[in-house]
Amino acid sequence: MLANLGASRGLLTNNYVPLSGSHQFRFSRISLPRNDKTSSRCLPPPPAALPRSIIHLPTCQAGRPSGGQRRPSSSQPRRFRKQGENSSNATSSSNGKQRLNKALAATGVASRRGADEMIFAGRVAVNGSVVKEPGIQIDLSKDKLALDGKVVSTMAANKKYYFALNKPKGYICSNKGDGSEGSGDRLVIDLFEEWLKGWKYRHPGSGAPPRLFTVGRLDVASVGLVFITNDGDWAQSIQHPSSELTKEYSITLNRRPGKVEMEALTAGCMLDGSQVTPIAVAFDDSDASKQHRIRMILAEGKNREVRRLAEAAGMEVRQLRRIRVGGYRLPRGLQFGQFVELRPWEIRRVLDKGADRNV
Helix, strand or coil: HHHHHHCCCCCCCEEECCCCCCEEEEECCCCCCCCCCCCCCCCCCCEECCCCCCCCCCCCCCCCCCCCCCCCCCCCCCHHHHHHHHHHHHCCCCCCCEEEEEEHHHHHCCCHHHHHHHHHHCCCCEEEEEEECCEEEECCCCCCCEEECCEEECCHCCCCCEEEEECCCEECCCCCCCCCCCCCCCEEHHHHHHHHHHHHHHHHCCCCCCCCEEEEECCCEEEEEEEECCCHHHHHHHCCCHHHHEEEEEECCCCCCCHHHHHHHCCCCCEECCCCCCCEEEECCCCCCCCCCCEEEECCCCCCCHHHHHHHHCCCCCEEEEEECCCEEECCCCCCCCEECHHHHHHHCCCCHHHCCCC
């Protein structure tokens, strides 16, 4: 589906997107000039049903939804699965060795920068010898780490965790708040406090729990899909421009845009010295009461780019919700502040550049 989206950049001309079953999702029509031979382009269908039961937080009370997003059947092309497996395997080291600062951060005792400071201060020992070089290669399965003379447990680094969170408004995508965004230092990671407590209860004597962090950012006023993990390689593979992953947003504007505003949004604008052009823009008429809502797909990841694109078109964003990253779509029914742990095939699907055509 998205193959046509990237074929050319212009106005959308689409009516209905057929979905499985009897459901349909409508976008308003915008006419193109008669001499324009651009093929029809459309946005992906709305989010799939919640794939499994929600991981509840103390502040969230949502029921267990029915239905779910099924695992790809064996009838799907092997190419899809092979790509996903290769993307996942590419994030692991071939010999099990990694930089000391990265390994120390993986154990959960500090961030990568904090690990550097500990190492430079002479607080870290490897196999009984103090090491002050963060770049030294170690193998957590063989080498023994110690911090301030105490052995560091590698339990937290032995398993990688992957979560999809529906970020609420007012939370910072950071592990350390500074109050600069006016949110009262409410951090996304704070929403995982109960999960981390549960991890420590299930692994007594295992030292610090996994150090979770956000993959990319949503500004404090935005809501929607954010990935949380302790796998730095996977996070980097999602954020790096070479991944060519697209992101989809549901945007509520201060008024319903006319043809001129839609043309301006589709054309994009200059941001930070470079041209930013959305891959697709269309009205979202799935809810008749939301006449000011549009959908937008972007490949760039500039700071506040959606809001700045809207401002350049003379519009104001009232609500910004991210609903898809790569091949993974925010589960329908996942309430603000709730999260689900990704299954292995979903982890691979995020990085599959062709999977978003089938979502």
